Amino acid sequence: MVRHVTITGTRSLSVETELSRIFDSYLRPFADPHAHFYVGGAAGIDTAALDWLADFTQASLSVVVPCMVADQPAVAAASIRRWQEDGRLVEVVELGADRLSAVAYHARNRWMVDRSGFVIGFPRGTDPSSGTWYTINYAAEQGKPRLIAPV
Structure with missing residues (x-):
């Protein structure tokens, strides 16, 4: 049985954030081949x-992505293209919003949560208006389990 997991998190990271250690602790337990x-x-x-x-x-x-891959920040678009070329991505979903906005990001996040049974969130701070907290709270409203790992 396949476990579908949504990842949500801050776009703002400090240089000293030890993401490899954090991901090893909070993603690896759920990242089996299924x-x-x-x-x-x-x-x-x-x-x-x-x-x-x-x-x-x-x-x-x-x-x-809320619009098209080309509309994403350069570092993100490059990473997506890299993993597409390497064959690591099963799919890239471009939702085709007219423009990047909070509404478009929220729609993207709902789309992912609606297809998942579990959400892992990496928020920075406790601002309830952030996209990360919006997504975590949306998952809670859907009765889906959440794992919150602040960064």
């Missing part, structure tokens, strides 16, 4: 988690 991860295509946690999962696990990976 896992399928949905990752957003933004900079920050999205790109870092995509790179880590592709490098260190055999889990299936999907990237979901």
